[in-house]
Structures are given as C-alpha cells and as structure tokens.
Amino acid sequence: MKLPEGLRVLITGGAGFIGSHLVEKLLDLNNEVIVLDNFTYGNKISHLKGNRKLTVYRADVRDFKKVKETMKKVNIVFHMASIVGVEEAYRNPVEVLDIEAKGTANVLTAAREYGLDKVLFGSSSEVYGNYLHAMSEAGPLAPISAYAHAKIIGEEYCRAFKQEYDVDYVILRYFNVYGPRQDDRFVIPRFVKRVSQNKPLIIYGNGEQVRDFTYIEDAVNMTLLSATKENANCKTINIGTGIRTSINKLAKHILKIMRKEKKLQLTYMNYNSKRPRAIEVFNRVADISSASRTLNYKPRIKLSTGLKRYVNWYLRE
C-alpha cells in the first residue's frame, strides 16, 4: 500500500475527527503537516502539540490570505473543513453554503496558483439522498438538504478548476465514518455516551433507517491511497464498506458490547424541529466496487470490531 511519504501537506479541518486521524497517520509516514482550522468543534490534535513536523494555524478557510499562506510549498491538500452533522448543518444553512463554496474556491485557487499536485475534497454520501440500492459514484444524486446541495457545489468547483485550470482533484464521498475522537454530534458517540450514563437510547422514527458505518482506519487508508494513486485523479470515490446496518441493529450491538442489553431499552421518538423528517435519509449504503478497483483496497474493520475499539477508547478517555 503506497501512502504519502516525505511530502508537505495541508489539512483544512485538521483539528476535526477525520482530519485528526489524517494528521496522525501523515506524521507517522514522515510527512510535514500543516493544519488550518478555526476550532469550531474543539481541538482533536492537542495531543500532537510540540511535534516538530506539525504546524497549526487557527484560521477560517474563507480567509483567502490565510489559505494562501498555509499552502506555500505544499504538495497535496486534504480539504475537510466544513460544518458537519445533519442537525448542525440544518441550523446553519447560510454558513454551510459559505464554507463549502467560498472555502473550496479559496483552496482550489491557491492550489492553482502554487501548482499543487492534488486537492482532495471531503464530500459526503448525503449527496445521494434516498436511494433503495447501493449508491454508485455515477449517481443518481438526489440531495434533500442544504448541506448536501452545498457539497455538490464544492464537488462541481473541483470539476470546474480541472476543466479551466487543470487542477487535479479527488472527490471523497464519506459514508458514516466513526471511531475514536468522534464527538456526540454523531449517532455512535451519542449512543455510547447514553449507555455509559445508564440512559435509554433515543431513536428517531422506527429505527429501520439504514447506514453504512465505516471505521476511521479504513476511511483514512482509502483517503491516503486516493492521494497517491494516479488512477484516482479526477475521480469521485465512495469511502464506505457496502454493508447495511439499521439504527436498531446498531443500538442493539452497542448495548450488547457494553453489556446493558437487559437493563436498557430503545426509546422511539418522533422527528421534530431539531431533526426534521424531511432531511432524514432512510436508506444509505455505498457501492464500493469502483473504489476498491481504483484503490486496490477493501475495508478491513468489521462493525463489531470497530464498535469495540470505539467503546474501549470512550471508556478509557
């Protein structure tokens, strides 16, 4: 598996969940890493403070001057800065658009000016909306939220910059990535937190919504392979596993791992103004045949293993 080595890379949103794992792995591989983040959701790389190969800028990706400053002599940029989480994004539609559109345009413009090798854009499986079958990169796309539409704008900007200025890109459509350091804007950390507090799990709707849970180690490997593999250039890649799991099944899994299945119940709740039914995707699973072929990689971490690792990390922290 050939991953980036000895390069200078920028990670926007590098203090976030996926970003922090990219930072760790890229430092391990002896790269020089620069992070640009405004710390909206805290700092998940504080444990790396003092590493000589890491430089952190507290800045907003919408500030072009700062983006340009951080991109000098950089080979590759991983553009992950975003407002993430269905509910967060629902509450901030204007900011979501602003960050996706302006932030992505800034990154691509600086990449063009400095002649970077590649821009990797963190997109989302939300762009597919509801689709009964496994979702393939070729579409159809049926976005149902402002967040998903904004991601499509970011994707289209990548394509436009290739067409107009020959900037190479890879679009990464992440499917429910989870693992250590993820915070409780997301379903797995929320469930684990409630179980550890002996509180029943709250599920919106009937719990039969299907997701494709992807462990962070697989997501990072696929992201880094997309950076090094030339045949990934200018492609869109699903970062998922192709395995369907309902929210009910996920909840029962977590209760079992935490040995609370006899003590705690699942509580069902109607959608509400905090989480409206209109923006809920009911069926989401990746078709990873193209991604596996392009990257020569198949996700390795089963949900049961990944959940145990997350729970162990959570209890330790």
Ligand SMILES: NC(=O)c1ccc[n+]([C@@H]2O[C@H](COP(=O)([O-])OP(=O)(O)OC[C@H]3O[C@@H](n4cnc5c(N)ncnc54)[C@H](O)[C@@H]3O)[C@@H](O)[C@H]2O)c1
């Ligand atoms: N985690 C998932 O399952 C998932 C699924 C689909 C897509 N994605 C995409 O992957 C990327 C990373 O997601 P994540 O899960 O690590 O989320 P995260 O919220 O943990 O990380 C995002 C980071 O971006 C930073 N940020 C937000 N606005 C910024 C701005 N204006 N300027 C600079 N930094 C800013 C935040 O402070 C945060 O550190 C995002 O683009 C997200 O849309 C993630």
